[in-house]
Amino acid sequence: MTQTIDVARFAELLREAAKAEIMPRFRNLSDGDVRQKTSATDLVTEADEAAERFIARECQRLLPDALFVGEESVAADPGLLDRLNEAELAIVVDPVDGTANFAGGLPLFAVMAAIVVKGETVAGLIYDPLGDDCILAEKGGGARRLLASGEEARLSTAAPMPLSEAVGCISTSYFPQALKAHLLPGLGAIKIAANYRCAGHEYRLLASGGSQFSAYAKLMPWDHLAGALITMEAGGHVAKIDGSPYTPLDREGAMIAAASEEAWHAVKATLFPSAV
Known part of the structure; x- marks a missing residue:
């Protein structure tokens, strides 16, 4: 096919x-x-x-x-x-x-x-x-x-680095309040937390080595299918915050796209420590 x-x-x-x-x-x-x-x-x-x-x-x-x-x-x-x-x-x-x-x-x-x-x-x-x-x-x-x-x-994603030196993209507006309670304080551990209001350019930045992660809570397929695949093929790691794979069937929940599996786990531990 x-x-x-x-x-x-x-x-x-x-x-x-x-x-x-x-x-x-x-x-x-x-x-x-x-x-x-x-x-x-x-x-x-x-x-x-x-x-x-x-x-x-x-x-x-x-x-x-x-x-x-x-x-x-x-x-x-x-x-x-x-x-x-x-x-x-x-x-x-x-x-x-x-x-x-x-x-x-x-x-x-x-x-x-x-x-x-x-x-x-x-x-x-x-x-x-x-x-x-x-x-x-x-x-x-x-x-x-x-x-x-x-x-x-x-294209290649960036090598791992401490979140204190990292750039990440995240739109907090779509996250439920229960997750925001943990997410917002965690943003202080990241050097730059950006929001381009354009997932396409956030994925472009990630896949070309310009950021360590992007995190999202609105999982409509047109926003994320292309970027998730490109990120993974560039060497990154993408999964929902419970660790399960992100697929075209997902509409709910939240996900992290990261430059590496190491970066994914660092973001998960910092921004979503209580999420399962």
Whole structure:
């Protein structure tokens, strides 16, 4: 199954969607082009919807038998997400990861896609429209950065270091209060605790050696499938905070993506000491 998937072509597809539907709208949105979904911090723009339509149309040509699961498609039809659990082949897409940044004119957003075969992520891609490059991985094949020129470079996570010297990315807003009670005091043990409001760029930083970990409590598949696979293929360790594997079937709980298994255990002990 994986041999029939041209991952480099998918990278080009994300690039085409960004150039056609996302970048022309960046810092060029009217009031009616930005809408709330569930709250003032959960937004959708015309760029999200147009890019997802573009990607869905092209995915239908590339893999006509695949289930297409886009963030905005699920917003319109929540039952679509349940179909991912049983799909033989699925493409999971976040057309604009970091929508709040995009809507606010902040140049920090990404386009993400993952390919799932029988409940297992076999490929992941994170495209940066402003840098015009894509980090990607195929299961068992390592992680790499693909430039628009076609040049490639291997990715590798950072060597272990004390958390007192480490950079970590964490969005505390989605963690339940019981976990926050332990998490927030633990952040003082970390040199830099950042939140880009864009999981795509947080995973890019981790997979390229720029941070030691990212931690999340909102486990929607379009936010994490690609980044989790890329992190692991770059040499990192990803698991839910109870130590169980993170999979495309997970929607609840919390997870840590770390530069190494050693870093994962250090983050777990520091931020989630009582979690099981």
